[in-house]
Amino acid sequence: MNAPGTDLAALLGPAGRTSRPAPAWRAALAQTGMELRLTARRGENLLVTLVIPVGLLLFLASVSILPTGGQAPVDFLLPGILALAVISTSLVNLGIATAYERAYGVLKRLGGSPLSRSGLLAAKMASVLAIELLQAVVLIAIAAGVEGWRPGPGWSLPLVVVALLLGTLAFAGLGLLMAGALRAEATLAGANGLYLVLLLLGGVVLPVDHLPPLLADLAQVLPASALSDALRIGLGAASGDALGPLALLAGWGAATALLAARTFRWE
Amino acid sequence: MSAPTSPPVFAPVPDAAPVSADDRPAISVRDLRKAYGGRAAVDGLSFEVARGELFALLGPNGAGKTTTVEILEGYRRADSGAVRVLGLDPGREAGAVRARLGLMLQAGGVYPQARPREILRLFARFYAEPADPDALLERVGLADAATTRYKVLSGGQRQRLGLALAIVGRPELVVLDEPTAGMDPHAKAATRQLIAELRDRGVTVLLTTHELADVERLADRIAVIDRGRLAAIGTTAELLGGATRRLRFRLDRPLEAVDLADLAAALGQGTEASLHEDGAGGRYRLDGPLPDPALLGRLAAWCAGRGLLIEDLRTAGGTLEERFLELTADTGEAGR
Numbered sequence: 156m157n158a159p160g161t162d163l164a165a166l167l168g169p170a171g172r173t174s175r176p177a178p179a180w181r182a183a184l185a186q187t188g189m190e191l192r193l194t195a196r197r198g199e200n201l202l203v204t205l206v207i208p209v210g211l212l213l214f215l216a217s218v219s220i221l222p223t224g225g226q227a228p229v230d231f232l233l234p235g236i237l238a239l240a241v242i243s244t245s246l247v248n249l250g251i252a253t254a255y256e257r258a259y260g261v262l263k264r265l266g267g268s269p270l271s272r273s274g275l276l277a278a279k280m281a282s283v284l285a286i287e288l289l290q291a292v293v294l295i296a297i298a299a300g301v302e303g304w305r306p307g308p309g310w311s312l313p314l315v316v317v318a319l320l321l322g323t324l325a326f327a328g329l330g331l332l333m334a335g336a337l338r339a340e341a342t343l344a345g346a347n348g349l350y351l352v353l354l355l356l357g358g359v360v361l362p363v364d365h366l367p368p369l370l371a372d373l374a375q376v377l378p379a380s381a382l383s384d385a386l387r388i389g390l391g392a393a394s395g396d397a398l399g400p401l402a403l404l405a406g407w408g409a410a411t412a413l414l415a416a417r418t419f420r421w422e
Numbered sequence: 423m424s425a426p427t428s429p430p431v432f433a434p435v436p437d438a439a440p441v442s443a444d445d446r447p448a449i450s451v452r453d454l455r456k457a458y459g460g461r462a463a464v465d466g467l468s469f470e471v472a473r474g475e476l477f478a479l480l481g482p483n484g485a486g487k488t489t490t491v492e493i494l495e496g497y498r499r500a501d502s503g504a505v506r507v508l509g510l511d512p513g514r515e516a517g518a519v520r521a522r523l524g525l526m527l528q529a530g531g532v533y534p535q536a537r538p539r540e541i542l543r544l545f546a547r548f549y550a551e552p553a554d555p556d557a558l559l560e561r562v563g564l565a566d567a568a569t570t571r572y573k574v575l576s577g578g579q580r581q582r583l584g585l586a587l588a589i590v591g592r593p594e595l596v597v598l599d600e601p602t603a604g605m606d607p608h609a610k611a612a613t614r615q616l617i618a619e620l621r622d623r624g625v626t627v628l629l630t631t632h633e634l635a636d637v638e639r640l641a642d643r644i645a646v647i648d649r650g651r652l653a654a655i656g657t658t659a660e661l662l663g664g665a666t667r668r669l670r671f672r673l674d675r676p677l678e679a680v681d682l683a684d685l686a687a688a689l690g691q692g693t694e695a696s697l698h699e700d701g702a703g704g705r706y707r708l709d710g711p712l713p714d715p716a717l718l719g720r721l722a723a724w725c726a727g728r729g730l731l732i733e734d735l736r737t738a739g740g741t742l743e744e745r746f747l748e749l750t751a752d753t754g755e756a757g758r
Contacts, residue, residue, distance in 0.1 A: 175550040176521035185547035264531025
């Protein structure tokens, strides 16, 4: 512990000065890098964000079991799988990681550093968006390269981006709501359970109108089906007005974010 | 503001003079109170820590140490009372305090998958002028474990990383919660030395610990907290000054019962005096006469006559540990 040449005085410099924080954006940027490195290091994160969506896309596009009518399966699937990718990153990954950070006292320790709470939140959102961008690129490249997918008539990039952002807000809100209120183990189970439920009921791989009536009514108000619907319209796989699904997503986003902000416990 | 020509109506009040930040105490706590569910955790606590001082906060578990420290760190709000850290209100000006205060929590608070070097570099980037993370890692003896995941570090290694995280921002004040807990004796000694060096550099250190050995060797001043109140405050010598002086000694071999009575009589010289075993291995404590030069002379003469060597001898008012137990007699876990 007393390595020669590493005098504490030399390390810490002259005494009697006032220590200052780094600019907020620099602290948030450093934290974003840490969030991304840790995500890449956790095998279960890669499984849920990349392996499962890519596997589902390739499998379901090649076995013709989906009731997609005259549509090519990939045209129906890609928007749904993109919605699943958003769910996996902003609900499952973010929620579970944050819940364990709370349990391990990481959030408390960071709270005692010059990184502000808004800086931490910005870092988490930036890393979520970076992972989603990677997921979108990988999924679209595979859909296009392997299944010959092309955007449908009347597709709209701005609509796709807005839908992805609002979906991220809604699911990140839900993830942080769970992470800030439940035990880490409960968040782990709950987020994974929701992932499965939303995969089946969220219009992700099964059209909502093929569900039994009651479940279909429930599915219509879930953020997953709203995101899938908006993405299908945005990618030209369905026609219709995207305003309804986007409004529903915004409502979910506002409600979960507000509730999370009010109930979040840092310890 | 009155016009410059009009005479002052009242004699000028000695206004809060523009004191430079460095003249103010590093920490000032006045009549601090905090209750959880009706039970007072901190109950009217007051103390000050001067700039550059190494100050130890002692107390049994549940005495209110952690609550007090967490209020200073800005984690909790006081119910009432005034708290200033480096002249700032940690509740309202948490952002300004956090850049100047380095803290070490009892539970590490590090990502299990993170590695010491990257987490130290991360924290360094939160500050405008941090210490060099790699050199600091070497200084705390973690260079070999720089890329080991946190979850497989030993308890002592985690503590050293916690200490490095506390000082990487080159803070003016560090708050260390149980800094040597879980360390082996070598790591403990090295950590004590590092803390002493911090103080020598002019960094103010607030230390909470159960290791009275840390406190005796390091602390400039000590506050003993009991049931949320200040039980005693002062230097080690001042705290021990409050205890009754007693003669204690250790001989190179234990005495027979008959010799014990003979020695007690020689020491008492007709007054009431009795010798008691004070732990194992030839340790004795004298009840009755208070230590004075003549008493020590009689003890030395008696021992010389029997060929006994006095290996250890003290006349101070007990040890810090005894004083601590005395001050917090009804509160410790054993007393509940």
